[in-house]
Amino acid sequence: MPSFYFLNLTAISVGGEMLTLPPTIFSGPETMLDSGTAFSYLPPTAYSALRMMTNLHSTGRIFHFSESQACLPFVENEDDSEVVIIGNMQHLTFNVVYDVGNSQIGFGPNGCS
Template sequence: YYVQIKSIMVGGEVLNIPEETWHLSSPEGTGGTIIDSGTTLSYFPDPAYKTIKEAFVNKVKGYPVVEDFPALDPCYNVCGVEQLELPTFGILFGDGAVWNFPVENYFIRFEPDEIACLAILGRTRSSLSIIGNYLQQNFHILYDTKKSRLGFAPTRCANV
C-alpha cells in the first residue's frame, strides 16, 4: 500500500531530507513508500537512512555505543536500563497526518546482551521506502482503498 511521506522527525526535529526522496517517480514507477505487513524492519533509501541514523547518533545521550553489532546500527549498551529514553521518531505524511511511534517500535532490544539497536536499515540499490511490521506493532491500521487513505491508532494487539 503506497503512502506519501512528507518528512521524518527525530527528537521532534524535522530532518533535512529532500521531499523528492519520498516521491514515486513516473514513468519508471520506482521509489515512493509502501506500508508492508510482510516486511519485518523498515527500510529507507540512502542518503535518507544516513540522515535518520546520524540524527539518532547525535541525539542519543547516556548510553555507550556498541561497535560492530551485526547488521543493525547504531546500537547502544542498555545494561540495567528498564525504560529506554531515546529520541522520538515520527513520520509526517503528505496530508498532514503524523504517525509517532513508541520507542519499542523503532529500537530492538536484544536480551541477554542488553543491547538496543535502531530497527531501521538503509537501501543502497533501491529508492523504495518500506514501513515494516516492527514499526507498525501495536497499532490498529485501516487500509481505506476506496478513499486512498491509511488510518492508524495505538492498540494493544494482544487485547484485540
C-alpha cells in the first residue's frame, strides 16, 4: 500500500501516563497513520486499557455532547491482529509534516486547537 504511511507503534500514553499493555500488542498488526480517517482503531487489548484510564477528560480528545454523553474518538478493532489506524482526531494537537519524496513523516507541537 504505497500511498499510506505506516509506523512502528510501541506504546500509548495519555496525559503522560502510559497505558499498561503487553509489550507485544503492537508487534503483530501494522500501524497506519491516516489523516483521512477521523477516529483511531485500536486492538481490543489497547482499547480496553484506554477506556479504563482515569485522566481521559484532561486530554482534550473527548467530545462532550451533554453532561451525560461524551465520545472517545477511538474504535475497537475486531481482534488484536487487525491494522491499527491513528486517525486525524489524534493529529489535531500536532503539526504533521509529510516528506513524500523521502518517505518520512514528522510531528511537532502547536497543531490545531
